[in-house]
Amino acid sequence: MSAITPLEQCPALILNADFRPLSYFPLSLWSWQDAIKAIFRESVVVVSEYERVISSPSHQMRLPSVLALKEYVPMERAPAFTRFNVFLRDGFECQYCGDTFRTQELTFDHVIPRSRGGRTTWDNIVTACQGCNLAKGSMTPRECGMFPMTDPVQPSIFELQENGRRFPPNFLHRSWGDFLYWDTELVDQ
Incomplete structure (x- = not known):
């Protein structure tokens, strides 16, 4: 009998309505509780699921691993200077x-x-x-005699997102790969 994955280890990757992550760094993740609430509010579409099942007295469902928003959230024009x-x-x-x-x-x-x-x-x-x-x-x-390797400039949100893709978080569920690494070459197996 395999061990049951703890609920805290089942976050959902959140995609915008265009199926791109809301952010790469920090990665746009919701707790399993927030993911379930969004499903019942019908504000998201379930794209992929964990094997982990949760139950209530009247309902049983697999936890979502990837959700897409039904309405597009526009990205900020300029990134925060942090x-x-x-x-x-x-x-x-x-x-x-x-x-x-x-x-x-x-x-x-x-x-x-x-x-x-x-x-x-x-x-x-x-x-x-x-x-x-x-x-x-x-x-x-x-x-x-110390000059910066690159001239400092204000990056775009897109540039920060692209840089964030190079620094994945410690935990990546296998179902997230198709949505995080669109620029990796597909290999025919």
Whole structure:
């Protein structure tokens, strides 16, 4: 007899009405409870299901693993300017040394230091490791010879989504693959 998957390990991937995930990073997931509520509200279509079955006194159903919204939710025009989105834009790479780091090991750097009139904006902030940030200090790139690998610019929502696809979360159910990795080559088996 196989072990029953705990309910907490059965989130549903949420797709927009065009069958693309609402977001890739963080991945658009709903708890099993929210997924069930949406099914009964008839605001979603069940695309795929887990093997896990839940029951009430009058009803039995398999938990959904992928849901699509019936109504399209337009994406924001400009992404929020957050520390995490800067890291995502830069691919979690220090823009000075090029090494990749985990989020908690990163900081951000003002290319033109604030002490020199630099502003905290998309076009003046880059991802930096702590060592490079300390080495650069309050100098300009020309003064210290440290130039960002890519010019900082405001990304589009699409660019952040594309970058997010390169950093999958720890848990991916097999039924989600068709909706998360449209750019992978199909292999004939």
